[in-house]
Amino acid sequence: MRAAFLPLMLLCVLPASAGAQTLFQHLGLTDPLMEGFAMSAQASKGAGAAFTDGAAAAWQMACSTHGDDAPHFYQGVMSEAQHAKASSLGWTLRGRVKVFGSKAQEPTPFFLMYRTGTRSYQLQFGARVNGDQWVRLVTGKATGIEYTLTGSGASLHTYELVMQPSGSSADLYVDGTLTHHDYAGFDFSNNNGVFWGVGRSPGVGRINFGLVEFKLGVDHAATAPVSTWGSIKTRYH
Numbered sequence: 001m002r003a004a005f006l007p008l009m010l011l012c013v014l015p016a017s018a019g020a021q022t023l024f025q026h027l028g029l030t031d032p033l034m035e036g037f038a039m040s041a042q043a044s045k046g047a048g049a050a051f052t053d054g055a056a057a058a059w060q061m062a063c064s065t066h067g068d069d070a071p072h073f074y075q076g077v078m079s080e081a082q083h084a085k086a087s088s089l090g091w092t093l094r095g096r097v098k099v100f101g102s103k104a105q106e107p108t109p110f111f112l113m114y115r116t117g118t119r120s121y122q123l124q125f126g127a128r129v130n131g132d133q134w135v136r137l138v139t140g141k142a143t144g145i146e147y148t149l150t151g152s153g154a155s156l157h158t159y160e161l162v163m164q165p166s167g168s169s170a171d172l173y174v175d176g177t178l179t180h181h182d183y184a185g186f187d188f189s190n191n192n193g194v195f196w197g198v199g200r201s202p203g204v205g206r207i208n209f210g211l212v213e214f215k216l217g218v219d220h221a222a223t224a225p226v227s228t229w230g231s232i233k234t235r236y237h
Contacts, residue, residue: 020092020217024076024194027211028057037074040197048072048197051208053098056156058208061198062101063109071109073197076214083116083192085216090165092220094213095196098156099127102205109199110207113138114161114214120188121161121170125207127154135159137172137183147172147179156210162220173220 026032029050033039051060061072078086095112102108113122122138131154136144149157160173161183172180194214198207 019089020215020219022213022215023078023082024214025212026059026074026196026209029059032059032074032212037076040071040073040075048209053156053208056098056208056210058098058156058210060206060208061110062206063198063204071197071199073111073195073199074212076194078193082216086114086163087116088166089217090167091163092213092215092218093121093123093161093170093194094158094211094215094219095123095209096156096158096211097125098154098208098210099125099133100131100154100206100208102127108205110197110205111138111199112159112196112212114194115188115192117192118187118189119185121163121183121185123159123161123172125159127205131155133157135172135174137180138186139184140186145180145183147174149174156208158211160220162218164218 024036026035026037029052031050032048048059048061051058091114093112093114097110097112099108099110108124108126110125111122112125113120115121120138124136124138124144126134126136128134128148131152132148132150133152133155134146134148136146138144158175161170162173163170169182169184171178172183194212196209196212
């Protein structure tokens, strides 16, 4: 295991594409089924509910108290032509999330990902015992690169995966700060599209999705981060 710290104000801003097309978007309290997302067949208990956390509106999803729920998630179904456009134009996957109620040292099943049909670019979310948020770039079945937002506490943050036109690896931004460069994803061919929600895991807890967005083209705004945390801790598994 290795650890490294990145300065909070390290910025590497990409120009936002004026032609970026929003393919899927979930926003706040709106039922994702009304926004064009499909629900997983396993979500017999319901995939979530509208929830207001202070001033932040979100769609909340949860594990069972025993961590034994079947996966339940939403999917943005894509055509071959849309995947081809994503490959040539680049793409932006964005989520604004907060995790809470998870137990220390337990894996959590909360995720946001884009699968091309051959590769998976997958974010996994969790929280430390003190509430500090973490995000993992999944690199395989049981491997990943994990970042802890030290000092963040239980708060909402924006995560972006940005793929350049005709690229093969994406950059991760957290609240506008470049956090990881050249994330190549991992081989995966079982399904394709945009997925977000709760997977299978022994972990417990809840997650609030304030925003989920997938765009064809690079859409990364040049805005300075506004955060309460002072550093990002990295762990390689």
